[in-house]
Amino acid sequence: MANIKRRKLIAVTAAMGLLALLPLAAAAKTPENQLVVGFSMANVLTLDPAGAGGKERVQIITNLYDNLVGIDPSDRTSLMPELAERWVISEDGNSIRLTLRTGAVFASGNPVTSEDVVWSFKRVLALNLAQATNFKIRGYTAQNADENFVAVDAQTVEIRIPQKTDPNIILLTLAMTGPGSILDKKTVLQNEKNGDFGSGWLATHAAGSGAFGLQIMTPNEIVVLKRNENYWGAPATMDRVIMRHLPESQSQRLLLAKGDLDIAYSLSAADLSTMEKDEDIKIINEVGNGLYYLAMSMKDKALSDPRVRQAIIKLIDFEGINNSVMKYYGVAHVDPIQIGLGGEKGVKPPAPDVEEAKSLLAEAGYANGLKLSLHALSEPPFDNLSVAIQGALTTGGIDVNIISGGGETVYGPMRKRDFQLVVGRSGGQVSHPDGDLRSIVHNPDNRDEAQLSGLLSWRVSYKDDELNRAIDEALFLAPDQQKAEYAKIQKLYRDKVPAIQAISQVTDSVAARADISGLVISPVWQTRLSTVGKAR
Template sequence: MKRRNFLFATTCLPLAALAGRPLAAATPADQLAIGFSMANVLTLDPAGSGSKERTQIITNLYDCLVGIDPADRTRLVPELAESWEVAEDSGALRLTLREGARFASGNPVTAEDAVWSLRRVLEQNLAQATNFRIRGYAAETAGEDFRALDDRTLQIRLPEGTDPQIILLTLAITGTGSILDRKLVMEHETDGDQGRAWLALNSAGSGAYALQAIRANEFALLVRNENYWGPEPAMRRILMRHVPESQSQRLLLEQGDLDIAYSMAAADLESIDDDPAITVQTAIGNGLYYLAMSMADPVLSDPRIRQAVLKLIDYDGINAAVMPYYGVKHLCPVQIGLGGETFDSGIARDVEGAKALLAEAGHEGGLDLSIRALSVPPFDSLAAAIQGSLAEGGIRAEIITGDGETVYGAMRRRNFQMIVGRSGGQISHPDGDLRSILVNPDNSDAAGLTGILSWRVSYRNEEINRLADAALLERDKARQDEMYQQILGLYEADVPPIQPISQVTDSVAMRSDIAGLAISPVWQTKLATVTKDR
């Protein structure tokens, strides 16, 4: 029987190969070849977008002050900070950096680098800034919020009433908490951009690997960081190849040209199930696959239309046919393991009820809408399945596929109707999902809260905002859980513009002689521990 692990819990390659010539089978023992999609890798600046695929690269180039234990996403582990404590007045965190840590450039890692990196996230105000802003930090006060006390000690202000664990978990998010080599970055500053243009295609971290080269929608080549503070990685080079087609990933894996395939479709994973040379590892991951509907759209602003859409979706059928290896059915905006599994959603398929709602809203003959989705699995297949479900009720949904800019760019501009996406808070706490999906501090266009899904879909509920703030301060766990259930009830009553369909599962196929791969539940899989038995 096939050896498949399910975790429910928490090569210097020839340049000719990079140019597109076939690779020789059996990659070198000290070089790793990974197939995945780069369609949503728009920049390698840690302050930029937080897509899964981008995170898979950046987490191996940059360290955070603290990290997430891949076996238990609620547990913090040291990275650049060897220790941390809450100040006596409970107003700040103090973190002590490990002694002797250096960036890949050879420059020492200092507290000044750390505070500059954290301030920079807010000052650049790209997608990762949202993770700080929702916790009470702002570019205007970053100089006081993040301070270096000496070369190895930094202090971070705790917003009033905030659980220190929430801030530490925020610091552990790749991108938000990634620490940059300030000296190297500023050598490449252009017009006051703090190295933003240069960092799109270069790295300046202290991670186990450094970026040697990247070509958009072709490959990213990582080389071992000889100045890495941790144990020396077994792999000298890592080639992350853009192989968006699942069948191509499968064939390359079977031939030995790939060691690991990150994004194979269910059908191809099924087809290799009995191959003794390949192992598939599946784990409950981070995030939710969802259908988002813009409340700024004149049609979808009508709750009857949104309700009709939700009644038409065949949640059971879609999860059974499309989502194996990608996700498991989950209709709650709080993830499995964080309390969402206890919520009893009232959503059920009702085609006739949907038709009645459409008729009541003046669309007895049906209506035309559009769904945007990335042109890679499972997004394209999920969009097609939803399209089929909607058609049974008279909703004709045009599918618009493309890259990250086509899909999420339109969403950030609040210029779309429906989108099939994937998201979720990376904080291992219900509050993380609420801040990512439900809470919207300011719904104005000027607010530009592009990292918050509720802002993107123009949804704001004052009572949900209030209860989320109150729950964060509640120290009685039972009472806090009650408040979160109340929030979920309010959200469902609003006819959710963001409807989760599946909880993400991460399925990784690899050659059976690969060992040491620990899938991170928050997409931050470190490759420094990977070895080959060759």
């Protein structure tokens, strides 16, 4: 009983502290030294970099942790130094040697060493959570990690490449928030319990070297980032970043209009359209990272039939959905390779054909209709996108039951391969066509025990040896040949009838007060808030 009372007292004290941080409603103006951001935490299940992916989670973790190398926000295929000042690829292409910058320390004050770096990578593989897949598909395992991640000395790391691949793919993997995030080994192990590598503690704490440290994380309520005074780079402009869980778009719009928010990440298309008329608000819209998709599980008897999947695709009005539901959220794109990485922009989506769809369903034995369940997040644009798909499939006699909820409700069954349909959003792949294809198309091991939950192809139980071979071989072609081969692979995937059907490429639409400066939207969700200020 005493422990319960103590926990309640701590919670009340923390809540009172948060109220002091937030602006008063009557003031209608956020503090000059604090940035207040509205977004949804519904899919933020943990802040452990090794855990599950997700756009909102990456938006937080990016500001807490550094990588050895980073993605250039102006060109998602280019790398720039972070904790590594420089790197050299060996002549045989079998290893990369990186030199750490001098004087970098974690938020705790502990120095960043090569031991922290190699331990961070080994930890990802040892935990074998979602982010481990990014290493595993490149040949890294928990068993070979010691020989492939090597601390040469305190300031030098050698990354050995266990299977033939383009070394730049490995560097791009190291630039990803999650698998490439560098953790403070000493601090994490001080909070380890029962051999969990500190994963339980890191769900709501941080041990990074980023421009901000984590002050408070209350799931589905609030995240408070505090300037890291030990940061090796230019200090953050703001003392704090307060990220408020506001899943309702209207709440974000009203608070932004009043001045109680500086930035709104999760606005609906209708609210964004309304706010474009407000001279005190600016809308930033950029083609971003990831694809909105419809996933169809090949474990399901009906969906394993390509005629059923083709019928579903023929019932969807891609153009209509993108012109209405996906405005501000995405741009029409129906192939697995994204725009900016080799995917062609402006390819016309297929037109709906209800009669052909009904014919295909009849051939497959479903002339009298079919019942399916569809999982989708209960927030924009997933909610409206799922309803649009439900309506489209109804025209062909497919009765769809929508199951909506938070991240675990939607992606939990998908990771367990126990679902029929999911409306989801991809992301987190390396900035190269191979990354998209390995996530969406390539599946090296379709067994349940393989646990390749980071691959959408594995989640939907899609495995095609011909496509696997083509993707493996394309990686080592000359650039001109590679481009042509990737176009062939996408056509082959269409011809074989996808289990992951892309609908839109993500566009990042962010609304901000007009006096906000220094906000540069990352094309891979890794937006750094340290440069953001207020021109007041």
